[in-house]
Amino acid sequence: MADLSSNLAGIRSPNPFWLASAPPTNSGYQVMRAFAAGWGGVVWKTLGDPIVNVTSRFAGLNIGAAKMLGMNNIELITDRPLADNLREIAECKAAYPDRAIVASLMTDCNQKAWHDLVNAVQTVPVDGFELNFGCPHGMSERGMGSAVGQDPELVEQITRWTKEAAKVPVIVKLTPNITDVRYTARAASRGGADAISLINTINSLMGVDLETWNPIPHVDGKSSHGGFCGPAIKPIALNMVGDCARDPQVTVPISGIGGIATWRDAVEFMLMGSTNVQVCTAVMRDGFRIVGDMIEGLNNYLDDRGIASVAEIVGKTVPRFVDWNDLNLDYKIVANIDLDTCINCNRCWIACEDAAHQCIDRLVDERGETSLKVDEEHCVGCNLCSMVCPVDDCITMVRVDSGETTNTWRERLSVPS
Amino acid sequence: MDSSRVLGPPMAEPMTPLDVKVEANRCLNCYDAPCIAACPTSIDIPRFIRRIAAGDLAGSARTIMEANPMGASCARVCPTDELCEGACVYAPDNSPIRIGQLQQHATDWLIADGRLLFKPGPATGMRVAVVGGGPAGLSAARDLAVMGHAVTIFERDDLAGGLNTYGIVPFRLPVDVAVWEAEQVRRLGVDIQTGVNVGTDLPAEKLLADYDAVVIAFGMGKVPKLAIPGEDADGVWDALDFIRTAKMDGVVPGLGDTVAVIGGGNTAIDAATASKRLGANSVTMFYRRGPDRMTAYDFEIEFAKTEAVEFRFNVLPHRIIATDGRVTGLELIRTDPAGTARPIPGSEYVIPVDNVIPAIGQSKFAALLDAFGVVHEHGVVVVDADMRTNKPGVFAAGDCMFRAGASDAMVVEAAERGKTAARSVDGFLRKGAR
Numbered sequence: 003m004a005d006l007s008s009n010l011a012g013i014r015s016p017n018p019f020w021l022a023s024a025p026p027t028n029s030g031y032q033v034m035r036a037f038a039a040g041w042g043g044v045v046w047k048t049l050g051d052p053i054v055n056v057t058s059r060f061a062g063l064n065i066g067a068a069k070m071l072g073m074n075n076i077e078l079i080t081d082r083p084l085a086d087n088l089r090e091i092a093e094c095k096a097a098y099p100d101r102a103i104v105a106s107l108m109t110d111c112n113q114k115a116w117h118d119l120v121n122a123v124q125t126v127p128v129d130g131f132e133l134n135f136g137c138p139h140g141m142s143e144r145g146m147g148s149a150v151g152q153d154p155e156l157v158e159q160i161t162r163w164t165k166e167a168a169k170v171p172v173i174v175k176l177t178p179n180i181t182d183v184r185y186t187a188r189a190a191s192r193g194g195a196d197a198i199s200l201i202n203t204i205n206s207l208m209g210v211d212l213e214t215w216n217p218i219p220h221v222d223g224k225s226s227h228g229g230f231c232g233p234a235i236k237p238i239a240l241n242m243v244g245d246c247a248r249d250p251q252v253t254v255p256i257s258g259i260g261g262i263a264t265w266r267d268a269v270e271f272m273l274m275g276s277t278n279v280q281v282c283t284a285v286m287r288d289g290f291r292i293v294g295d296m297i298e299g300l301n302n303y304l305d306d307r308g309i310a311s312v313a314e315i316v317g318k319t320v321p322r323f324v325d326w327n328d329l330n331l332d333y334k335i336v337a338n339i340d341l342d343t344c345i346n347c348n349r350c351w352i353a354c355e356d357a358a359h360q361c362i363d364r365l366v367d368e369r370g371e372t373s374l375k376v377d378e379e380h381c382v383g384c385n386l387c388s389m390v391c392p393v394d395d396c397i398t399m400v401r402v403d404s405g406e407t408t409n410t411w412r413e414r415l416s417v418p419s
Numbered sequence: 420m421d422s423s424r425v426l427g428p429p430m431a432e433p434m435t436p437l438d439v440k441v442e443a444n445r446c447l448n449c450y451d452a453p454c455i456a457a458c459p460t461s462i463d464i465p466r467f468i469r470r471i472a473a474g475d476l477a478g479s480a481r482t483i484m485e486a487n488p489m490g491a492s493c494a495r496v497c498p499t500d501e502l503c504e505g506a507c508v509y510a511p512d513n514s515p516i517r518i519g520q521l522q523q524h525a526t527d528w529l530i531a532d533g534r535l536l537f538k539p540g541p542a543t544g545m546r547v548a549v550v551g552g553g554p555a556g557l558s559a560a561r562d563l564a565v566m567g568h569a570v571t572i573f574e575r576d577d578l579a580g581g582l583n584t585y586g587i588v589p590f591r592l593p594v595d596v597a598v599w600e601a602e603q604v605r606r607l608g609v610d611i612q613t614g615v616n617v618g619t620d621l622p623a624e625k626l627l628a629d630y631d632a633v634v635i636a637f638g639m640g641k642v643p644k645l646a647i648p649g650e651d652a653d654g655v656w657d658a659l660d661f662i663r664t665a666k667m668d669g670v671v672p673g674l675g676d677t678v679a680v681i682g683g684g685n686t687a688i689d690a691a692t693a694s695k696r697l698g699a700n701s702v703t704m705f706y707r708r709g710p711d712r713m714t715a716y717d718f719e720i721e722f723a724k725t726e727a728v729e730f731r732f733n734v735l736p737h738r739i740i741a742t743d744g745r746v747t748g749l750e751l752i753r754t755d756p757a758g759t760a761r762p763i764p765g766s767e768y769v770i771p772v773d774n775v776i777p778a779i780g781q782s783k784f785a786a787l788l789d790a791f792g793v794v795h796e797h798g799v800v801v802v803d804a805d806m807r808t809n810k811p812g813v814f815a816a817g818d819c820m821f822r823a824g825a826s827d828a829m830v831v832e833a834a835e836r837g838k839t840a841a842r843s844v845d846g847f848l849r850k851g852a853r
Contacts, residue, residue, distance in 0.1 A: 066444035066472060345508040352450035392447055 004304035005311040006297065008042065008278045011171045011196035011255050013130045015042035015102040015278070017300075018268065018312055019293050022259055022280035023048050023106035023132060023175075025077060026290070030090025034097060039290035040297055043102030045199075045280060046091060048079035048134045049123060050108040050146075055081050060286075061208035061219040063234055070287050072234030074208040076219065076226060078140045079108055084122060092126040103127075104173065108134040108146050111156065113163045120167040130170045133160065133195075135186070136177035136202025138229045148202070151177035154189035161193025171196035173257060176242075179205050183242045188251040198246065199257035199280060201239045203229025232283035236261030240274055244323040247275025263292070265299030272312065273319040327412040334403040335383035337361075337376045343396045344374065350387035350397060358386045378402070426665065426696040429590050430722055431495070433527060434520050443472040446516050449508055454518060457506035459835040460487035464503055464518055471525055480529035481536050483522055484603075488561040489554045489834040491530065491600055492583045494522035495592050497831050498716040530599050539608045540567030545848045548573065548630040550617045553581020554830045555817025556636035557604045558837025559844070563634075564607040566845045571610040571630075573617045579604075581638055582818075583830060585663045588689040590696065594666060623790035631812070632844045635791060635800060636837065638818040639781035645681065649739030654746035658682070658690040658778030665693045675773020676700045679749050681736050683713035687778035688720065691728040694776070703729040705736060705751060707760040735762055739775055749775055784819065796822075806840035812847060816840040 008018035020043035021027050021036055028047045036044060055077055063072030080087060095103050105128045109115040120131065134141075135151030142149040150156045157174065164172050174190035176183055178201040190198050205227050209218040217225035239260020246252045258276025262268055263284035271279050284292055304312060339350065339362075351374060354362045361381040365373050376387075388397035434442065446468040454464040463482055470479035483490040499505070499519040507515035529536070545568045549556045552574030560570045578584050579601035584594055605611050615621055617637070626633055642657040644650060654673060658680070664671050678694040680687050683706035694702045704723070706713060709732050713720065723730075733754045740748035753766035783798020793808040793815070794801045799822050800815045802808055808815050816836035821828045 067441045068444075345511070346449075346453065347447050347508045348450035348452075349447060 004301050004309060005313075006042075006301060006304075008312065010257055010277045011130075011173070013043070013102050013104065013171050013173075013197075016100055017042035017293075017297055018272070018278035019296050020044060020102065020104075020257070020278055020280045021285065022282040023104075023134065024282040024286075025075075026282060026285045028080065029082070030093050033090070033094045033103070036285075036290045036293075037094065037098040037101050040293045041101070041290065042278075043104065043129075044094075045104045045106050045132050046087065046128075048106040048108045048137070049084055049087055050079050050119065052081050052083055053078045053140075056221045058219040058221065061228070063208060063230075063232065070232060070283070072230055072232040073283050073286065074206045074219075074228035074230045075203070076139050076221075076228040079106075079134070079137070088123065088126045091128060095127045102129045104130040104132050106132045106134050106175070107164070108137070108141060111145055111150060111160065113166075116160060116163040117167045120164055124169055128170060130173060130196075131164060131168055132173040132175050132199060133164060134175055134202075135160070136175045136200075138177060138179050138203055138205045139227055148177040148179050151175075151186060151202070152180050154185045157186045158189040158193035161190050161195050165194040173197040173199050175202055175259075176200040177202045178238060178242055178260075182245075184245055184249045184252065187246045187249065191251065191253045195254055197255045197257055197277070198252070199259055200246065201235070201242050201260045203231045204235055204238065206230030231261065233261045233263055233267075236267060240270060243271060243276055244274045244320065247317060247320045248323055263287075265296040265303065268296060268300060269303060269315065272316050274323065275317045275320045277313075277316055325412075328410050330408045330410060331414075332403055332407045332409045333401070335399040335401050336378045336381040337383070337385075337387050338398050338400045339374050339376060339387075340396050340398070341373055343393050345393055345396075346372065346374075347392060348374070349390045349392065350374065353386050353390045358382075358384055362387060426589050426669065426693060429495075429593075431520060431523075434517070434524050439471060439521065439524050442517055443468050443521060445509075446472070447508060453506040453508065454503040454516075457502045458486075459502070459829070459831045460493075460838065462486040462490070462503075462522075467525060468516065468518070468521055471521060476525055476528040477532070477534070477536075479525040483525055484529070484536055487831065487834050488558040488604065488837070489583070489600055489830055490522065491526035491596050492554070492592050493831045493834065494519050494526050495596065496583075496587060497829065498718065500718060501716065502831070530596070535603065535606050537561070537565050537603075537607060539564050542569070543567040543848065545569065545631045546571070546629070547632045547634065547844055547848075548626045549634045549636055550626070551581065551635070551637035551817065551819075552576075552579035552601060552611055552613070553636060553638050553817060553833065554583055555638070555833040555837040555840070556581070556634065557601055558834040559634045559636060559814075559816055559841045560609045560837075561604045561607065562838050562841035563844060564604070564609050566841065568631075568845070568848065569608075569610075571612060572604075573615045573621060573626075574611060574613045575616045577613050579611050579613060582659075585666065586659050586686070586689075587666075588662060588693045588696075589666045590692070591689070618784075618787045618790055623787065623792075627791065627813070631848055633791070633813045634837075634840050634844060635788070635793065635808070635813065635815040635819060636817040636840075637784060637787065639821065640784055641782055642686075642777050642779060643782045645736055645777050645779065647736055647738055649741050649746075652739055652741035652746045653744055654774045655739060656774065656776050658686050658776050659781070661776050662686070662689050662693055665697060671697055673774070674699060677772045678702045678774045678776060679736075679770070679772045680704045680776045680778060682706065682778035682780075683708065683715060684778060684780070685715045685719055688715045688723050688728075690776045690778050692723055692726045694774070695726045695728060699774075701729070702727075703731055705731050705734050705749075707733065707735045707754050708758045709733060709756070712758055733758070733760075735760070736775070736777075737762075737767055740769065746772060746775055748772060781818070788819070804839075805843040805846075806836055807843055807847075814840040814844055814847075 006017040023045040059077040062070040137147030141147035174195040255277040258271035259280040361377040467479045467482040504515040580597035583597035737752040738750040755761045785798035788795040
């Protein structure tokens with residue numbers, strides 16, 4: 003059994019799976035259920051001045067028969083009194099002292115408001131704070147959430163104010179709705195943050211109803227932009243996590259968020275520099291029970307490789323996430339189609355013919371049987387054929403260069419790195 | 420749907436909306452898809468499935484019906500495991516896309532919607548007679564009407580649709596579906612004259628004289644005689660007559676408890692399953708060769724088994740035994756187990772039966788073909804690949820050109836031949852040759 007315990011800037015949890023600040027962490031009842039299911043920690047739904055919510059609030063991105071590949075929401079921070087939330091935080095911590103409870107905070111952009119909120123919340127045994135600088139909807143129109151998180155100076159300032167009062171570690175949650183997330187990540191580091199978490203949700207409008215022409219989701223016929231999350235945003239999140247992880251000026255550990263639904267997703271985020279991960283949408287779809295699969299799957303993955311502790315994999319892929327200028331232009335792969343497992347759907351052929359480099363030939367033998375052959379001379383190794391192939395490992399990409407030379411664009415231009 | 424004509428639940432229940440969604444989205448959308456090549460009418464199957472998945476049922480139904488005017492009935496009666504579904508790239512994994520059922524979903528939508536998908540083309544002033552309102556004749560007429568020709572169908576029965584209407588059990592193909600397909604053709608302006616027996620009510624010469632082109636699409640006739648003693652007794656029924664009565668009336672007077680069906684084809688299966696559905700306690704099919712030689716589709720045979728029909732192989736009817744003119748027994752003789760159908764002398768045995776229903780094929784309309792002056796071989800009209808007979812202006816399609824052993828007499832084949840005949844008629848008429 004591998005050691006799955008996690009330590010994010012001093013916040014310890016028995017496993018690296020936390021629930022993100024979101025609807026699943028809205029109440030003590032839910033958090034108790036989550037802890038019973040095995041979640042290592044929770045970030046409590048953002049505390050602040052209770053707000054009024056709208057109905058409806060969520061919408062799902064469905065593709066084909068697959069539901070909720072992404073999700074968008076226009077729900078705001080907690081709509082419950084601070085005293086209720088604090089009492090329940092204390093109850094949960096008493097029942098599960100080994101689990102991490104982090105309080106997400108959001109308030110007005112002044113020093114006193116942040117000091118007051120921090121001091122009020124740390125009257126109960128929270129393990130840390132997470133500053134919600136990310137929510138893209140609703141609160142941002144009131145000068146909070148991503149309205150703050152898009153301005154590095156404000157991020158640094160509020161982080162500093164919070165640190166002045168906080169007796170426990172402070173995590174700054176970053177918005178992806180910004181040109182370059184490294185600027186706010188660096189600002190959080192400068193402001194004294196103990197960790198950063200990313201990404202918050204992405205500005206989105208889920209859809210338009212073809213019958214009514216209402217936006218989706220709608221509130222009495224109208225909608226406003228929401229925050230997009232779920233499996234569909236994972237590549238965006240992973241890129242931003244990797245950018246922060248490899249930035250020398252981002253000096254704090256990372257809690258990875260964005261479309262994580264399985265242990266496999268979690269491993270990817272950890273390899274890309276996340277100390278732990280936070281999950282929301284997958285739980286909104288399948289409930290707290292998924293954490294059992296995540297814990298066992300991660301453990302089996304580590305055991306199979308003889309890795310004693312999950313901490314050992316954190317950041318291992320970061321050195322391989324580089325600028326385009328540092329990619330080896332001599333590396334050359336070509337597609338190889340395994341005719342024994344090919345089911346003759348010709349999806350690779352049409353994809354290559356119409357959208358890539360016309361490098362798959364359809365051959366017809368004497369019996370009229372057709373088969374596919376890659377024109378290796380002209381194949382650029384783009385991967386598209388293997389991506390559209392429905393059969394696992396039928397189309398593989400085979401290395402054809404010598405493997406002995408490296409030639410990057412930076413070397414070609416002799417640009418100093 | 421008139422429930423009295425349905426005789427119990429359909430062979431395949433319509434798919435639920437959830438099932439449709441999952442199944443339609445499972446289609447890989449193959450390029451140059453093998454299912455299209457396996458469909459005699461070349462329906463663009465991935466396209467109609469894609470359109471279901473995208474919520475465009477009108478577009479889906481159009482894709483189907485454009486290629487196959489019998490698309491609604493074929494969705495139900497096609498041997499899909501031997502055609503499209505058998506060719507599906509998922510077939511080797513035992514999970515082919517359920518194309519037939521998806522096709523039924525799209526065409527059921529169209530039937531319920533009621534819209535007319537096609538329009539008659541600009542009038543050419545040419546007149547075409549179609550003899551026979553079955554799948555081949557209706558398909559030819561549909562395309563000819565779209566091409567702008569004035570088409571008259573002469574149908575001897577009261578309803579158009581041919582075997583689709585009268586010859587296939589209602590739990591495989593309800594009357595309403597077959598009649599709906601004929602109605603779509605009529606709505607294009609095709610004059611469907613029912614109750615007209617060409618050859619007697621209306622001489623072939625008159626059609627040849629009055630029309631610019633003629634399409635012979637009259638199929639085949641009654642089940643031939645077994646040519647054994649006792650065949651005229653009460654309770655011996657032509658399988659097609661029996662199915663027709665069962666389908667149109669929902670009841671067959673004189674059906675007893677124990678039924679013997681003679682034959683191994685799809686009509687034999689239909690007669691057997693209809694007998695069971697009508698209340699016969701014991702229904703047995705007797706076939707002169709082994710199970711591997713049965714011409715019925717595998718899914719039909721499996722269905723008959725689930726309906727508790729029994730099978731006896733390598734056995735021939737030898738004599739029908741009657742008491743007071745009514746069937747009481749059937750004497751059978753065993754045949755060579757090697758499958759030659761040669762009887763083994765001395766192997767006769769008798770079983771008690773109340774009915775004997777021969778389903779050993781259909782007779783040919785050789786005399787009518789003679790009346791049209793077209794060349795035929797033992798009643799099988801001779802045509803070229805474009806469905807032209809030897810006689811200019813006379814074309815043929817459907818089961819009247821069905822040659823035993825040559826191919827299956829499938830509805831979908833009849834539809835395709837009707838389409839081909841229409842193209843040839845159009846080419847002939849536009850050349851102005853007569």
